[in-house]
Amino acid sequence: MCKVAQYVWDQCERWVGSATIRHKSIISHFQSFSLMNQHHCVKLAWKGIWVAIAMKIWNHGNKVVFNRGVVDAT
Amino acid sequence: MDATSVHRHQSAWWQDICKIFDKEVLGNWLDCRCHWVLGNEHCVKFWEHRWVGGQVLKEKFPRLFMISQCTDSEVSDLVQRGSLTSEGCSSWSLTWRQERFIWEKHEEEKLLALISKVQWSKDNQDKLAWVGDSDVKQAYTVKSLYSVLFMDDQMQTSKEFELLWILKIALSALVCAWRVLVDILLTRYN
Numbered sequence: 001m002c003k004v005a006q007y008v009w010d011q012c013e014r015w016v017g018s019a020t021i022r023h024k025s026i027i028s029h030f031q032s033f034s035l036m037n038q039h040h041c042v043k044l045a046w047k048g049i050w051v052a053i054a055m056k057i058w059n060h061g062n063k064v065v066f067n068r069g070v071v072d073a074t
Numbered sequence: 075m076d077a078t079s080v081h082r083h084q085s086a087w088w089q090d091i092c093k094i095f096d097k098e099v100l101g102n103w104l105d106c107r108c109h110w111v112l113g114n115e116h117c118v119k120f121w122e123h124r125w126v127g128g129q130v131l132k133e134k135f136p137r138l139f140m141i142s143q144c145t146d147s148e149v150s151d152l153v154q155r156g157s158l159t160s161e162g163c164s165s166w167s168l169t170w171r172q173e174r175f176i177w178e179k180h181e182e183e184k185l186l187a188l189i190s191k192v193q194w195s196k197d198n199q200d201k202l203a204w205v206g207d208s209d210v211k212q213a214y215t216v217k218s219l220y221s222v223l224f225m226d227d228q229m230q231t232s233k234e235f236e237l238l239w240i241l242k243i244a245l246s247a248l249v250c251a252w253r254v255l256v257d258i259l260l261t262r263y264n
Contacts, residue, residue, distance in 0.1 A: 027255055030238075048241050051251040058250060058259070 004071055005057050012053055107205045107219075113198040116150040125149065126192050128205065135185050137178060143169040162191050 006022075023029040033050045063069030110118045110125035118125050121132040121139050132139035139145060144152060154165040166186065174182065204214040238251060253259040 026257070030255055044237065044241060047237055048243055051238070051241065051243060051247050054254050055247045055250050058254070 002061075005061075008053065008057055012049075016049075108202045109205055111198075111201050111203050112149060112192060112194045113200045114196055116148050116200070118149045118200050120147050120149045120152055121145055127188050131185070131189075135181055138170075138181050138185060141171050141174070141178070143171050162193060164190055166190075 023032065030047075030050055033046055060069060064071055105124070108124065109128065110123050112118060112125060121142065122130065124130050127134065132145075152166050152168060153163050154167050166189065168182070168185075204218070235252065235255070238248065238255070241248060250259070
């Protein structure tokens with residue numbers, strides 16, 4: 001995984017106060033992102049957050065590549 | 075037979091289909107769903123081809139395969155003359171490289187019990203038949219292929235996607251996330 005993206009994920013996990021292992025596949029990452037929260041609505045919210053983070057990383061990556069964006073995750 | 079490997083003489087359509095369902099993901103999906111029906115033409119290999127019990131005999135009886143003297147023989151070579159009836163073949167000429175242990179004899183009995191019940195169709199050629207998703211219906215249908223391919227456990231992750239699709243967020247974000255998950259995002263690698 002890209003180092004910057006990994007850093008972002010780590011930051012986000014620290015922010016929500018959960019520590020997870022580093023997953024081998026992206027699907028297991030998505031699956032485990034809400035594993036602790038059994039309630040359906042809560043689960044959905046977590047999935048939404050996952051999508052938001054993934055989307056943000058992707059868009060920013062595009063910006064860096066095509067639009068001379070700056071890589072700065074700190 | 076290695077039905078899912080891609081050869082140049084195959085039609086472009088077939089090559090594309092084989093590429094989509096590549097071996098590492100689904101295994102030999104076509105091989106696994108076909109079996110040989112014995113007829114009067116002699117091309118079915120006894121140990122190598124899937125013609126009885128839904129499994130290749132050398133995988134089902136690996137020990138017997140190891141000590142067999144006829145590892146490359148065709149089924150019809152191993153049938154003893156005159157023993158072929160409409161109910162199957164009662165007598166086989168299987169030869170072994172060494173004296174069998176008792177447990178190997180048990181294996182051999184099992185093997186003989188299995189193969190003696192196989193039906194032969196004397197009037198037809200040996201042919202490949204589609205097994206499908208149930209034992210009763212052997213005719214090939216698109217539906218049976220679909221259910222075979224999509225019942226496989228690699229599709230279990232689709233449950234996760236159900237969760238994804240009911241999220242109430244922008245569709246473009248959903249599609250992007252879906253692309254990430256199934257690894258078809260347009261990156262340098264894909």
